[in-house]
Amino acid sequence: MKIAVVGIGCRFPGAQGPDEFWQLLREGKDMTREVPADRFNVEAVYAPESGTPGKTASRKGAFIDQIDKFDAEFFQVSAKEAAKMDPQQRLLLMSAWDALEDAGQPPSRVAGSRTSVFVGMMNADYWDLQHRNGIADMDLYSFTGMHQRSLASGRLSYAFDLRGPSVTIDAACASSLVAIHLACKSLRSGESTMALACGVNLVLTPHENVMYSQVGMMAPDGRCKFGDASANGFVRAEGIGVLVLKPLERALADGDRVRAVILGSAVSNDGRSKDTLTAPSVVGQEAAIRWAYEDAGIAAAEVDYVEAHGTGTRIDLVELNALSAILAPNRPADRPCIVGSVKTNIGHAEGAAGVAGVIKTVLCLQNGEVPPNLHFDTPHPKLDWDAMPLLIPTRAHALGSADKRAIASVSGQGISSTNACIVLTQADPVAQHTSAEAGRPHAVTLSAPNPAGLDAVCRSFLASLEDGEAGKRHSLRDIAYTTTQRRAQHASRVAFVAASHDELALSLRRHLAGGTSGSFGHGAADDEAGADALRRRLQQIADAYMAGNEVDWSDAAESGGRLVDLPSYPWQLDRHWLDVSRLETNRSAA
CATH class of the missing domain: 3.40.47.10 (Thiolase/Chalcone synthase)
Structure with a gap:
């Protein structure tokens, strides 16, 4: 085997x-x-x-x-x-x-x-x-x-x-x-x-x-x-x-x-x-x-x-x-x-x-x-x-x-x-398939156990969407599949509906600046996209997800999504160590 x-x-x-x-x-x-x-x-x-x-x-x-x-x-x-x-x-x-x-x-x-x-x-x-x-x-x-x-x-x-x-x-x-x-x-x-x-x-x-x-x-x-x-x-x-x-x-x-x-x-x-x-x-x-x-x-x-x-x-x-x-x-x-x-x-x-x-x-x-x-x-x-x-x-x-x-x-x-x-x-080479529908909206989810962790996740993910970085090289379909179906879904969460990497990056910036979750990608230039039935359907699922519900993304997701490299969880680190002062005291006594 x-x-x-x-x-x-x-x-x-x-x-x-x-x-x-x-x-x-x-x-x-x-x-x-x-x-x-x-x-x-x-x-x-x-x-x-x-x-x-x-x-x-x-x-x-x-x-x-x-x-x-x-x-x-x-x-x-x-x-x-x-x-x-x-x-x-x-x-x-x-x-x-x-x-x-x-x-x-x-x-x-x-x-x-x-x-x-x-x-x-x-x-x-x-x-x-x-x-x-x-x-x-x-x-x-x-x-x-x-x-x-x-x-x-x-x-x-x-x-x-x-x-x-x-x-x-x-x-x-x-x-x-x-x-x-x-x-x-x-x-x-x-x-x-x-x-x-x-x-x-x-x-x-x-x-x-x-x-x-x-x-x-x-x-x-x-x-x-x-x-x-x-x-x-x-x-x-x-x-x-x-x-x-x-x-x-x-x-x-x-x-x-x-x-x-x-x-x-x-x-x-x-x-x-x-x-x-x-x-x-x-x-x-x-x-x-x-x-x-x-x-x-x-x-x-x-x-x-x-x-x-x-x-x-x-x-x-x-x-x-x-x-x-x-x-x-x-x-x-x-x-x-x-x-x-x-x-x-x-x-x-x-x-x-x-x-x-x-x-x-x-x-x-x-x-x-x-x-x-x-x-x-x-x-x-x-x-x-x-x-x-x-x-x-x-x-x-x-x-x-x-x-x-x-x-x-x-x-x-x-x-x-x-x-x-x-x-x-x-491994056998994997055929690289591009997204079948240009301009198709996708839902991307990010989560963490607490709000501070979620902000760190969002910042890390935004950095990966810069030109030349891994996130920008992956199709939006694969990013959506990876985040919604192949990553853990924690208590603090946010979801974005976007039809391009740039729109996703803009939504992340708005969120980190204190924007309201769930209203991303609906600027003046996006009225037509906002009326799209698929976008509305994805946004409904995103709203349910952010409310803490378990949701099934597969029905609204584009088929053919692949697992891709995305930023790993940015750990929220604190120091944990032995009481060195007591150790030194015991050493001196010995």
Whole structure:
């Protein structure tokens, strides 16, 4: 069974959402920077020499902004509970909403369904901070918000009333790839009808930095230099990624937008195929890749792109040798397999590293392009590059062609010796149909849980209608279909009836300036349009909608509407964090 990727929600260093992430990748940006003061005091734990007891050799990382902020009111979470919730849970909630919105799956569609949740997660730094705060401050919210990592998946299932399996996976840095693999298995077996496959990682304490530095795993310059002669370790990073997955046939029947298709997957373990538990193994990695290709029903020579684990450590040599052994047979000499690593852009997101790689690969397949791999200047001398059918790109490369859909795979490993591989391909192209009736009026709805949120939604939507922005490129029919039939309908709401993008933008401006809802588009130049029977019918439905009634837009909507990219919900963020003053007091007393 083929699995469709129908929605993406993500937050990575320097990017919120798939569009910003793709722009970052295309521009070849390196998002590493010095550890910010709101994470920990890097000066206190820094020493330039790897292995210095109690010290880290790197001052850098890749970080997400505003991790202390959360829209608690939107998810009906009290301020007290929000402060005790691991920010990984909070960011998962918002990213999962973004992903469901991107997939056109409002809560009314998914509540009570056999939708599963699989979350890859390996760190719990917020619990470490809470633990240092002392046991007197611990309560039920500490237990559900931080102590039990199982609550990361359970929180999503509860928030959206999802009744399928709900599991948090810790397979170290392979965690989120294993989560995607298990989600696909659940869908294929019929256990789930839809799945959220997630990964999350935040860096809040210096402990792991210090431990990794003791064994020379941290790059002093803060860069992952995959495949390069100067590779000397990785840089730690943060990330949150959520994929909405469905069986492909079901997704097509439901009119979903298919971003890419998962053909197969596999997970292996190195066992005792190496000298020590934590050493990488060619045998284990080859097994996962080979099994995934067999599961996908493809020959290795068909693979056009591999998103590697690619940390810039000794694992690179093992991984590249494993890939070469599998990809070389029957591959034309003039068609090497492109191999890259997202870690060269955003660092190693550990528990979220796999989903970051999959999201990058989905975007590559969707856009028919592989962006440049950073920090690859001198090929590693211990590899026989002339004999390897691999190309690490230092510039953008086209992916796929008119007569061949591109095939890609994503590899990942964990220090627990777990290996995982996901195989994907491009979705079938969708014919672009313009609106059948020029000048036909359409109804567009916008909503939020409260008036302040609604104003933010309207401002965001208005910005998308500017020349060159995504909203202006979509047909009004598709915008109307997406907002009325594929988005959540909250309590604070407004509806606009318009026959053009300009009229819609004018109505939004009037509303934001304090105009009366329901009387849009009826200026002096619009008398004839205002008398139109369809416009009157749409306005009647719009009035009922704004009065809080449940309405059916399908009867008055133009047929053929498609789900399209529109601005995601603009979160109303407030700070929620532990009582740091008490933490510092307890530290001093200790």
